[in-house]
Amino acid sequence: MNINAGLQDLRHRLGEVSDIHNAIALLQWDQETYMPPKGAEARSWQLATLSALEHRLFTAERLGELLRELHERADALDAADAVLVEVALYDYDRALKLPEDFVHTFAAEQSKALAVWVDARQASDFGMFRPNLERLVALARQRAEYLGYVDSPYDALLADYERGMTSAEVKRLFTELAARQSNLVERIAAAGQPELPWLTGPWDESAQWAFSLRVLKDMGYDFEAGRQDSSVHPFSVHFDTLDARVTTRAAKDALFSCLMSSIHEGGHALYMQGHAERDRRTLLCDAPSLAMHESQSRMWENVIGRSLPFWRHYLPVMRDFFPGQLDTVTPEEVYAAVNLAKPSLIRVDADECTYNLHIIIRFELEVALIEGSLDPSSVPEAWNSKVREYLGLEVPDDARGCLQDIHWAHGAFGYFPTYALGNLYAAQLFNAMLEQVPGLWESVEQGDFRPMLAWLRTNVHVHGRRKLARELLRDATGADLSPEPYIAYLNHKFGALYSLGI
Numbered sequence: 001m002n003i004n005a006g007l008q009d010l011r012h013r014l015g016e017v018s019d020i021h022n023a024i025a026l027l028q029w030d031q032e033t034y035m036p037p038k039g040a041e042a043r044s045w046q047l048a049t050l051s052a053l054e055h056r057l058f059t060a061e062r063l064g065e066l067l068r069e070l071h072e073r074a075d076a077l078d079a080a081d082a083v084l085v086e087v088a089l090y091d092y093d094r095a096l097k098l099p100e101d102f103v104h105t106f107a108a109e110q111s112k113a114l115a116v117w118v119d120a121r122q123a124s125d126f127g128m129f130r131p132n133l134e135r136l137v138a139l140a141r142q143r144a145e146y147l148g149y150v151d152s153p154y155d156a157l158l159a160d161y162e163r164g165m166t167s168a169e170v171k172r173l174f175t176e177l178a179a180r181q182s183n184l185v186e187r188i189a190a191a192g193q194p195e196l197p198w199l200t201g202p203w204d205e206s207a208q209w210a211f212s213l214r215v216l217k218d219m220g221y222d223f224e225a226g227r228q229d230s231s232v233h234p235f236s237v238h239f240d241t242l243d244a245r246v247t248t249r250a251a252k253d254a255l256f257s258c259l260m261s262s263i264h265e266g267g268h269a270l271y272m273q274g275h276a277e278r279d280r281r282t283l284l285c286d287a288p289s290l291a292m293h294e295s296q297s298r299m300w301e302n303v304i305g306r307s308l309p310f311w312r313h314y315l316p317v318m319r320d321f322f323p324g325q326l327d328t329v330t331p332e333e334v335y336a337a338v339n340l341a342k343p344s345l346i347r348v349d350a351d352e353c354t355y356n357l358h359i360i361i362r363f364e365l366e367v368a369l370i371e372g373s374l375d376p377s378s379v380p381e382a383w384n385s386k387v388r389e390y391l392g393l394e395v396p397d398d399a400r401g402c403l404q405d406i407h408w409a410h411g412a413f414g415y416f417p418t419y420a421l422g423n424l425y426a427a428q429l430f431n432a433m434l435e436q437v438p439g440l441w442e443s444v445e446q447g448d449f450r451p452m453l454a455w456l457r458t459n460v461h462v463h464g465r466r467k468l469a470r471e472l473l474r475d476a477t478g479a480d481l482s483p484e485p486y487i488a489y490l491n492h493k494f495g496a497l498y499s500l501g502i
Protein backbone atom coordinates (compact mmCIF):
# COMPACT_ATOMS: atom_id res chain seq x y z
CA MET A 1 0.00 0.00 0.00
CA ASN A 2 1.14 3.50 -0.81
CA ILE A 3 1.14 5.25 2.55
CA ASN A 4 0.08 8.65 1.26
CA ALA A 5 -2.76 7.21 -0.79
CA GLY A 6 -3.81 5.18 2.27
CA LEU A 7 -3.84 8.25 4.49
CA GLN A 8 -5.81 10.19 1.92
CA ASP A 9 -8.39 7.40 1.72
CA LEU A 10 -8.54 7.27 5.53
CA ARG A 11 -9.07 11.03 5.85
CA HIS A 12 -11.78 10.91 3.20
CA ARG A 13 -13.64 8.09 4.97
CA LEU A 14 -13.30 9.67 8.43
CA GLY A 15 -14.43 12.98 6.93
CA GLU A 16 -17.65 11.40 5.66
CA VAL A 17 -18.33 9.81 9.05
CA SER A 18 -17.65 13.13 10.74
CA ASP A 19 -20.01 15.00 8.39
CA ILE A 20 -22.86 12.61 9.14
CA HIS A 21 -22.08 12.65 12.85
CA ASN A 22 -22.24 16.45 12.88
CA ALA A 23 -25.42 16.55 10.78
CA ILE A 24 -27.02 14.26 13.40
CA ALA A 25 -25.87 16.65 16.13
CA LEU A 26 -27.39 19.58 14.23
CA LEU A 27 -30.75 17.80 13.92
CA GLN A 28 -30.64 17.05 17.66
CA TRP A 29 -29.81 20.69 18.42
CA ASP A 30 -32.82 21.75 16.36
CA GLN A 31 -35.00 19.20 18.17
CA GLU A 32 -34.13 20.83 21.52
CA THR A 33 -34.45 24.44 20.35
CA TYR A 34 -36.72 25.29 17.39
CA MET A 35 -38.42 22.15 16.05
CA PRO A 36 -42.23 22.40 16.24
CA PRO A 37 -43.78 19.56 18.32
CA LYS A 38 -45.34 17.85 15.30
CA GLY A 39 -41.89 17.51 13.72
CA ALA A 40 -40.89 14.85 16.24
CA GLU A 41 -42.00 11.80 14.26
CA ALA A 42 -40.16 12.69 11.05
CA ARG A 43 -37.13 13.72 13.08
CA SER A 44 -36.91 10.27 14.66
CA TRP A 45 -36.87 8.69 11.14
CA GLN A 46 -34.14 11.07 10.00
CA LEU A 47 -32.02 10.41 13.07
CA ALA A 48 -32.42 6.64 12.81
CA THR A 49 -31.44 6.64 9.12
CA LEU A 50 -28.42 8.88 9.59
CA SER A 51 -27.25 6.95 12.69
CA ALA A 52 -27.42 3.66 10.77
CA LEU A 53 -25.55 5.26 7.87
CA GLU A 54 -22.86 6.60 10.18
CA HIS A 55 -22.45 3.17 11.79
CA ARG A 56 -22.29 1.46 8.38
CA LEU A 57 -19.64 3.85 7.03
CA PHE A 58 -17.55 3.66 10.19
CA THR A 59 -17.63 -0.13 10.49
CA ALA A 60 -16.95 -0.76 6.77
CA GLU A 61 -14.54 -3.66 6.27
CA ARG A 62 -12.32 -1.57 4.01
CA LEU A 63 -11.88 1.07 6.72
CA GLY A 64 -10.78 -1.65 9.16
CA GLU A 65 -8.23 -3.04 6.69
CA LEU A 66 -6.92 0.41 5.97
CA LEU A 67 -6.54 1.21 9.67
CA ARG A 68 -4.72 -2.05 10.34
CA GLU A 69 -2.36 -1.61 7.40
CA LEU A 70 -1.53 1.94 8.45
CA HIS A 71 -1.18 0.88 12.08
CA GLU A 72 1.33 -1.80 11.14
CA ARG A 73 3.39 0.80 9.34
CA ALA A 74 3.06 3.42 12.08
CA ASP A 75 6.86 3.93 12.03
CA ALA A 76 6.58 5.37 8.54
CA LEU A 77 3.85 7.84 9.54
CA ASP A 78 4.50 11.25 11.02
CA ALA A 79 3.55 11.50 14.70
CA ALA A 80 0.30 13.39 14.09
CA ASP A 81 -0.97 10.83 11.57
CA ALA A 82 0.07 7.93 13.81
CA VAL A 83 -2.16 9.27 16.61
CA LEU A 84 -5.07 9.69 14.20
CA VAL A 85 -4.69 6.04 13.15
CA GLU A 86 -4.36 4.83 16.76
CA VAL A 87 -7.49 6.65 18.01
CA ALA A 88 -9.55 5.70 14.94
CA LEU A 89 -8.55 2.05 15.31
CA TYR A 90 -9.49 2.12 19.00
CA ASP A 91 -12.97 3.45 18.12
CA TYR A 92 -13.29 1.06 15.19
CA ASP A 93 -12.47 -2.04 17.25
CA ARG A 94 -14.86 -0.96 19.96
CA ALA A 95 -17.67 -0.38 17.47
CA LEU A 96 -17.12 -3.83 15.94
CA LYS A 97 -17.22 -5.65 19.26
CA LEU A 98 -20.96 -5.02 19.51
CA PRO A 99 -23.09 -7.23 17.24
CA GLU A 100 -25.54 -5.26 15.14
CA ASP A 101 -28.66 -6.97 16.50
CA PHE A 102 -27.47 -6.20 20.03
CA VAL A 103 -27.07 -2.50 19.11
CA HIS A 104 -30.65 -2.47 17.78
CA THR A 105 -32.05 -4.27 20.85
CA PHE A 106 -30.25 -1.83 23.12
CA ALA A 107 -31.51 1.23 21.20
CA ALA A 108 -35.09 -0.06 21.17
CA GLU A 109 -34.98 -0.76 24.91
CA GLN A 110 -33.53 2.71 25.52
CA SER A 111 -36.35 4.52 23.80
CA LYS A 112 -39.01 2.39 25.54
CA ALA A 113 -37.34 2.96 28.91
CA LEU A 114 -37.09 6.71 28.34
CA ALA A 115 -40.82 7.01 27.73
CA VAL A 116 -41.65 4.91 30.81
CA TRP A 117 -39.15 6.85 32.93
CA VAL A 118 -40.85 10.17 32.06
CA ASP A 119 -44.21 8.80 33.26
CA ALA A 120 -42.73 7.03 36.30
CA ARG A 121 -40.96 10.19 37.41
CA GLN A 122 -44.16 12.17 36.91
CA ALA A 123 -46.05 9.64 39.06
CA SER A 124 -43.07 9.30 41.42
CA ASP A 125 -43.42 5.52 41.18
CA PHE A 126 -40.27 3.43 40.83
CA GLY A 127 -42.38 0.28 40.43
CA MET A 128 -43.48 1.45 36.95
CA PHE A 129 -39.85 1.82 35.83
CA ARG A 130 -38.45 -1.29 37.58
CA PRO A 131 -38.95 -3.80 34.68
CA ASN A 132 -37.24 -1.38 32.27
CA LEU A 133 -34.33 -0.82 34.62
CA GLU A 134 -33.94 -4.58 35.02
CA ARG A 135 -33.72 -5.03 31.25
CA LEU A 136 -31.32 -2.10 30.82
CA VAL A 137 -29.00 -3.36 33.56
CA ALA A 138 -29.01 -6.83 31.98
CA LEU A 139 -28.23 -5.31 28.57
CA ALA A 140 -25.49 -3.09 30.01
CA ARG A 141 -23.89 -6.15 31.63
CA GLN A 142 -24.12 -7.96 28.31
CA ARG A 143 -22.54 -4.95 26.64
CA ALA A 144 -19.62 -5.09 29.08
CA GLU A 145 -19.09 -8.76 28.16
CA TYR A 146 -18.95 -7.90 24.46
CA LEU A 147 -16.53 -5.02 25.05
CA GLY A 148 -14.31 -6.98 27.43
CA TYR A 149 -12.63 -5.98 30.72
CA VAL A 150 -9.95 -7.10 33.16
CA ASP A 151 -11.32 -6.57 36.67
CA SER A 152 -14.86 -5.22 36.73
CA PRO A 153 -17.53 -5.19 33.99
CA TYR A 154 -18.11 -1.57 35.04
CA ASP A 155 -14.68 -0.70 33.60
CA ALA A 156 -15.85 -1.67 30.12
CA LEU A 157 -18.75 0.80 30.38
CA LEU A 158 -16.68 3.56 32.00
CA ALA A 159 -14.37 3.41 28.97
CA ASP A 160 -17.20 4.87 26.83
CA TYR A 161 -16.77 8.15 28.68
CA GLU A 162 -13.37 8.02 30.38
CA ARG A 163 -10.90 5.98 28.38
CA GLY A 164 -7.96 4.86 30.52
CA MET A 165 -9.72 5.12 33.90
CA THR A 166 -10.78 2.11 36.02
CA SER A 167 -13.48 1.78 38.65
CA ALA A 168 -10.80 0.88 41.21
CA GLU A 169 -9.12 4.25 40.62
CA VAL A 170 -12.42 6.10 40.80
CA LYS A 171 -13.26 4.28 44.05
CA ARG A 172 -9.96 5.33 45.59
CA LEU A 173 -10.49 8.98 44.63
CA PHE A 174 -14.13 9.01 45.74
CA THR A 175 -13.48 7.39 49.12
CA GLU A 176 -11.13 10.24 49.95
CA LEU A 177 -13.55 12.85 48.61
CA ALA A 178 -16.56 11.43 50.45
CA ALA A 179 -14.89 11.59 53.85
CA ARG A 180 -13.44 15.07 53.42
CA GLN A 181 -16.51 16.64 51.77
CA SER A 182 -18.96 15.14 54.31
CA ASN A 183 -16.89 16.70 57.04
CA LEU A 184 -17.05 20.11 55.33
CA VAL A 185 -20.82 19.81 54.84
CA GLU A 186 -21.33 19.06 58.55
CA ARG A 187 -19.29 22.09 59.56
CA ILE A 188 -21.23 24.36 57.21
CA ALA A 189 -24.55 23.03 58.54
CA ALA A 190 -23.48 24.04 62.05
CA ALA A 191 -22.42 27.53 60.86
CA GLY A 192 -25.79 28.92 59.69
CA GLN A 193 -26.75 30.66 56.43
CA PRO A 194 -26.34 34.31 55.36
CA GLU A 195 -29.41 36.58 55.03
CA LEU A 196 -29.97 37.66 51.41
CA PRO A 197 -33.37 39.42 51.23
CA TRP A 198 -32.49 41.26 47.98
CA LEU A 199 -32.13 37.99 46.09
CA THR A 200 -35.85 37.26 45.62
CA GLY A 201 -36.35 39.54 42.59
CA PRO A 202 -38.25 39.31 40.26
CA TRP A 203 -35.49 39.63 37.66
CA ASP A 204 -36.23 40.58 34.08
CA GLU A 205 -35.55 37.57 31.85
CA SER A 206 -34.40 39.50 28.79
CA ALA A 207 -31.92 41.43 30.96
CA GLN A 208 -30.58 38.10 32.28
CA TRP A 209 -30.21 36.95 28.70
CA ALA A 210 -28.39 40.10 27.58
CA PHE A 211 -26.06 39.99 30.58
CA SER A 212 -25.19 36.35 29.88
CA LEU A 213 -24.27 37.27 26.28
CA ARG A 214 -22.03 40.03 27.55
CA VAL A 215 -20.15 37.63 29.86
CA LEU A 216 -19.82 34.98 27.13
CA LYS A 217 -18.31 37.58 24.81
CA ASP A 218 -15.84 38.68 27.51
CA MET A 219 -14.82 35.04 28.08
CA GLY A 220 -13.64 34.94 24.48
CA TYR A 221 -16.53 32.93 23.04
CA ASP A 222 -16.62 33.66 19.30
CA PHE A 223 -20.16 34.55 18.24
CA GLU A 224 -19.08 34.31 14.60
CA ALA A 225 -18.46 30.62 15.33
CA GLY A 226 -21.35 30.00 17.71
CA ARG A 227 -24.62 31.28 19.11
CA GLN A 228 -26.80 31.09 22.22
CA ASP A 229 -30.38 29.85 22.10
CA SER A 230 -32.99 28.83 24.63
CA SER A 231 -33.77 25.23 25.65
CA VAL A 232 -35.42 23.44 28.59
CA HIS A 233 -32.13 21.80 29.61
CA PRO A 234 -29.02 23.89 28.87
CA PHE A 235 -26.42 22.14 26.70
CA SER A 236 -23.60 22.79 24.27
CA VAL A 237 -22.83 21.11 20.97
CA HIS A 238 -20.41 21.51 18.11
CA PHE A 239 -20.65 20.67 14.43
CA ASP A 240 -17.15 21.98 13.73
CA THR A 241 -14.54 24.11 15.54
CA LEU A 242 -16.12 27.07 13.74
CA ASP A 243 -19.66 26.21 14.84
CA ALA A 244 -19.93 25.47 18.58
CA ARG A 245 -23.24 26.47 20.15
CA VAL A 246 -24.68 26.90 23.64
CA THR A 247 -28.15 27.06 25.12
CA THR A 248 -29.47 28.37 28.42
CA ARG A 249 -32.77 29.30 30.05
CA ALA A 250 -33.96 32.17 32.22
CA ALA A 251 -36.49 32.31 35.07
CA LYS A 252 -37.78 35.43 36.83
CA ASP A 253 -37.07 34.13 40.32
CA ALA A 254 -33.52 32.84 39.71
CA LEU A 255 -31.06 35.67 39.13
CA PHE A 256 -27.98 33.55 38.51
CA SER A 257 -29.23 30.40 36.86
CA CYS A 258 -29.26 31.75 33.28
CA LEU A 259 -25.81 33.28 33.69
CA MET A 260 -24.25 30.23 35.35
CA SER A 261 -25.64 27.92 32.66
CA SER A 262 -24.25 30.24 29.98
CA ILE A 263 -20.82 30.31 31.62
CA HIS A 264 -20.87 26.51 32.08
CA GLU A 265 -21.88 25.76 28.49
CA GLY A 266 -19.58 28.54 27.31
CA GLY A 267 -16.70 26.70 29.00
CA HIS A 268 -17.56 23.61 26.96
CA ALA A 269 -17.94 25.65 23.77
CA LEU A 270 -14.60 27.46 24.21
CA TYR A 271 -13.02 24.01 24.34
CA MET A 272 -14.77 23.07 21.08
CA GLN A 273 -13.74 26.33 19.39
CA GLY A 274 -10.16 25.67 20.45
CA HIS A 275 -9.53 22.32 18.74
CA ALA A 276 -6.72 22.24 16.20
CA GLU A 277 -7.36 23.28 12.61
CA ARG A 278 -5.69 20.10 11.31
CA ASP A 279 -8.12 17.93 13.32
CA ARG A 280 -11.32 19.35 11.78
CA ARG A 281 -13.50 16.70 10.14
CA THR A 282 -11.84 13.89 12.10
CA LEU A 283 -12.75 12.09 15.32
CA LEU A 284 -9.83 13.83 17.05
CA CYS A 285 -11.88 17.01 17.14
CA ASP A 286 -13.24 16.28 20.60
CA ALA A 287 -12.15 15.99 24.24
CA PRO A 288 -10.23 12.89 25.36
CA SER A 289 -12.93 12.23 27.95
CA LEU A 290 -16.18 13.61 29.31
CA ALA A 291 -14.47 14.52 32.58
CA MET A 292 -11.89 16.61 30.73
CA HIS A 293 -14.73 18.37 28.92
CA GLU A 294 -16.51 18.91 32.21
CA SER A 295 -13.32 20.30 33.76
CA GLN A 296 -13.56 23.23 31.35
CA SER A 297 -17.21 24.06 32.02
CA ARG A 298 -16.79 23.67 35.77
CA MET A 299 -13.63 25.74 35.90
CA TRP A 300 -15.34 28.66 34.15
CA GLU A 301 -18.60 28.33 36.07
CA ASN A 302 -17.38 27.56 39.58
CA VAL A 303 -13.76 28.58 39.95
CA ILE A 304 -14.22 31.81 37.96
CA GLY A 305 -17.96 32.62 37.83
CA ARG A 306 -18.40 31.96 41.55
CA SER A 307 -15.29 33.87 42.62
CA LEU A 308 -15.01 37.22 44.39
CA PRO A 309 -12.67 38.81 41.79
CA PHE A 310 -15.23 37.97 39.08
CA TRP A 311 -18.01 39.72 41.00
CA ARG A 312 -15.87 42.73 41.87
CA HIS A 313 -15.76 43.31 38.12
CA TYR A 314 -19.25 42.18 37.10
CA LEU A 315 -21.52 43.54 39.84
CA PRO A 316 -21.13 47.13 38.52
CA VAL A 317 -21.71 45.80 34.98
CA MET A 318 -24.77 43.87 36.12
CA ARG A 319 -26.31 46.96 37.78
CA ASP A 320 -26.74 48.49 34.31
CA PHE A 321 -28.79 45.47 33.23
CA PHE A 322 -31.08 45.64 36.31
CA PRO A 323 -31.50 49.38 36.97
CA GLY A 324 -32.16 50.22 40.64
CA GLN A 325 -32.27 46.60 41.82
CA LEU A 326 -28.65 46.00 42.83
CA ASP A 327 -27.51 49.46 43.93
CA THR A 328 -27.02 48.61 47.60
CA VAL A 329 -25.74 45.06 47.08
CA THR A 330 -22.00 44.45 47.54
CA PRO A 331 -19.70 42.07 45.61
CA GLU A 332 -19.25 40.12 48.84
CA GLU A 333 -23.02 39.61 49.11
CA VAL A 334 -23.26 38.37 45.52
CA TYR A 335 -20.29 36.09 46.22
CA ALA A 336 -22.19 34.65 49.21
CA ALA A 337 -25.37 34.31 47.13
CA VAL A 338 -23.76 32.32 44.31
CA ASN A 339 -22.06 30.03 46.82
CA LEU A 340 -24.90 29.12 49.16
CA ALA A 341 -24.03 25.63 50.43
CA LYS A 342 -26.75 23.39 51.78
CA PRO A 343 -27.47 19.67 51.31
CA SER A 344 -30.43 19.13 48.98
CA LEU A 345 -32.10 16.18 47.29
CA ILE A 346 -31.63 17.15 43.65
CA ARG A 347 -28.24 16.73 41.99
CA VAL A 348 -28.62 19.43 39.34
CA ASP A 349 -29.41 22.05 42.02
CA ALA A 350 -26.53 20.99 44.27
CA ASP A 351 -23.81 23.42 45.38
CA GLU A 352 -20.09 22.75 45.03
CA CYS A 353 -19.73 21.31 48.55
CA THR A 354 -22.34 18.62 48.09
CA TYR A 355 -22.25 18.00 44.34
CA ASN A 356 -19.65 15.25 44.39
CA LEU A 357 -21.57 13.46 47.17
CA HIS A 358 -24.55 13.14 44.81
CA ILE A 359 -22.21 11.63 42.24
CA ILE A 360 -20.61 9.21 44.69
CA ILE A 361 -24.07 7.89 45.64
CA ARG A 362 -24.86 7.17 41.98
CA PHE A 363 -21.43 5.72 41.25
CA GLU A 364 -21.60 3.25 44.15
CA LEU A 365 -25.09 2.14 43.14
CA GLU A 366 -24.32 1.68 39.45
CA VAL A 367 -21.12 -0.25 40.14
CA ALA A 368 -23.15 -2.58 42.38
CA LEU A 369 -25.85 -2.93 39.68
CA ILE A 370 -23.34 -3.77 36.95
CA GLU A 371 -21.27 -6.07 39.14
CA GLY A 372 -24.48 -7.82 40.17
CA SER A 373 -24.32 -7.21 43.93
CA LEU A 374 -27.39 -4.94 43.87
CA ASP A 375 -30.70 -6.11 42.44
CA PRO A 376 -32.46 -3.37 40.42
CA SER A 377 -35.62 -3.92 42.49
CA SER A 378 -33.73 -2.73 45.60
CA VAL A 379 -32.56 0.56 44.08
CA PRO A 380 -34.97 2.87 46.00
CA GLU A 381 -34.00 1.49 49.42
CA ALA A 382 -30.31 1.53 48.55
CA TRP A 383 -30.59 5.07 47.17
CA ASN A 384 -32.43 6.42 50.19
CA SER A 385 -30.00 4.89 52.64
CA LYS A 386 -27.01 6.41 50.82
CA VAL A 387 -28.66 9.84 50.75
CA ARG A 388 -29.10 9.53 54.51
CA GLU A 389 -25.48 8.47 54.92
CA TYR A 390 -23.83 11.09 52.67
CA LEU A 391 -26.23 14.05 52.79
CA GLY A 392 -28.10 13.51 56.05
CA LEU A 393 -31.46 13.83 54.28
CA GLU A 394 -34.62 11.72 54.12
CA VAL A 395 -35.86 11.07 50.58
CA PRO A 396 -39.63 11.77 50.55
CA ASP A 397 -40.46 10.12 47.21
CA ASP A 398 -38.88 8.42 44.17
CA ALA A 399 -39.18 11.55 41.98
CA ARG A 400 -36.81 13.37 44.32
CA GLY A 401 -34.82 10.16 44.79
CA CYS A 402 -33.74 7.46 42.37
CA LEU A 403 -35.95 8.63 39.47
CA GLN A 404 -34.57 12.18 39.23
CA ASP A 405 -31.86 11.60 36.59
CA ILE A 406 -32.29 10.52 32.98
CA HIS A 407 -28.93 8.68 32.68
CA TRP A 408 -29.97 5.15 33.66
CA ALA A 409 -33.10 5.43 31.52
CA HIS A 410 -30.69 6.10 28.64
CA GLY A 411 -28.81 2.94 29.57
CA ALA A 412 -25.83 5.21 30.37
CA PHE A 413 -23.96 3.48 33.19
CA GLY A 414 -20.48 4.87 33.81
CA TYR A 415 -21.38 8.47 32.90
CA PHE A 416 -22.00 9.89 36.38
CA PRO A 417 -18.43 9.74 37.76
CA THR A 418 -17.21 12.03 34.96
CA TYR A 419 -18.97 15.02 36.57
CA ALA A 420 -17.03 14.65 39.82
CA LEU A 421 -13.80 13.77 38.04
CA GLY A 422 -14.31 16.97 36.03
CA ASN A 423 -14.24 18.96 39.28
CA LEU A 424 -10.96 17.29 40.23
CA TYR A 425 -9.35 17.91 36.82
CA ALA A 426 -10.54 21.55 36.96
CA ALA A 427 -8.98 22.24 40.37
CA GLN A 428 -5.68 20.62 39.44
CA LEU A 429 -5.45 22.38 36.06
CA PHE A 430 -6.38 25.70 37.61
CA ASN A 431 -3.60 25.40 40.22
CA ALA A 432 -1.07 24.77 37.48
CA MET A 433 -2.39 27.76 35.55
CA LEU A 434 -2.09 30.01 38.62
CA GLU A 435 1.56 29.04 38.95
CA GLN A 436 2.30 29.56 35.28
CA VAL A 437 0.28 32.73 34.60
CA PRO A 438 1.33 35.60 36.85
CA GLY A 439 -1.47 38.01 37.80
CA LEU A 440 -4.25 35.67 36.74
CA TRP A 441 -6.72 36.75 39.42
CA GLU A 442 -5.89 40.42 38.79
CA SER A 443 -6.88 40.03 35.14
CA VAL A 444 -10.10 38.21 36.11
CA GLU A 445 -10.90 41.16 38.37
CA GLN A 446 -10.58 43.40 35.31
CA GLY A 447 -12.86 41.17 33.25
CA ASP A 448 -9.89 40.16 31.11
CA PHE A 449 -9.92 36.42 30.45
CA ARG A 450 -7.36 36.38 27.64
CA PRO A 451 -4.45 35.07 29.78
CA MET A 452 -6.64 32.26 31.11
CA LEU A 453 -8.04 31.30 27.73
CA ALA A 454 -4.59 31.37 26.16
CA TRP A 455 -3.29 28.90 28.77
CA LEU A 456 -6.29 26.59 28.30
CA ARG A 457 -5.98 26.73 24.53
CA THR A 458 -2.33 25.67 24.65
CA ASN A 459 -2.50 23.13 27.45
CA VAL A 460 -5.95 21.60 26.94
CA HIS A 461 -8.08 22.65 23.97
CA VAL A 462 -5.71 22.27 21.05
CA HIS A 463 -4.87 18.64 21.84
CA GLY A 464 -8.38 17.35 21.16
CA ARG A 465 -8.24 13.57 21.53
CA ARG A 466 -4.53 13.39 20.73
CA LYS A 467 -3.67 12.73 24.38
CA LEU A 468 -5.56 10.63 26.90
CA ALA A 469 -6.98 12.69 29.77
CA ARG A 470 -4.34 11.39 32.17
CA GLU A 471 -1.51 12.29 29.76
CA LEU A 472 -2.92 15.74 29.18
CA LEU A 473 -3.21 16.30 32.93
CA ARG A 474 0.31 15.10 33.64
CA ASP A 475 1.78 17.23 30.85
CA ALA A 476 -0.09 20.34 32.00
CA THR A 477 0.31 19.96 35.77
CA GLY A 478 3.28 17.61 36.25
CA ALA A 479 1.18 15.26 38.42
CA ASP A 480 -1.37 12.46 38.27
CA LEU A 481 -4.98 13.05 39.23
CA SER A 482 -5.40 13.69 42.95
CA PRO A 483 -8.37 14.79 45.08
CA GLU A 484 -6.15 17.15 47.11
CA PRO A 485 -6.33 20.31 44.93
CA TYR A 486 -10.13 20.15 44.85
CA ILE A 487 -10.46 19.53 48.59
CA ALA A 488 -8.02 22.36 49.32
CA TYR A 489 -10.03 24.63 46.98
CA LEU A 490 -13.33 23.80 48.73
CA ASN A 491 -11.89 24.18 52.22
CA HIS A 492 -10.26 27.49 51.37
CA LYS A 493 -13.33 28.94 49.68
CA PHE A 494 -16.09 27.69 51.97
CA GLY A 495 -13.96 27.91 55.10
CA ALA A 496 -13.78 31.68 54.50
CA LEU A 497 -17.39 32.09 53.31
CA TYR A 498 -18.78 30.33 56.38
CA SER A 499 -16.02 31.43 58.83
CA LEU A 500 -15.10 27.85 59.65
CA GLY A 501 -11.52 28.63 60.68
CA ILE A 502 -9.94 26.19 58.20
Ligand code: ZN
Binding pocket: 264, 268, 294, 297
Ligand atom coordinates in the same frame (compact mmCIF):
# COMPACT_ATOMS: atom_id res chain seq x y z
ZN1 ZN B 1 -21.21 20.23 31.45
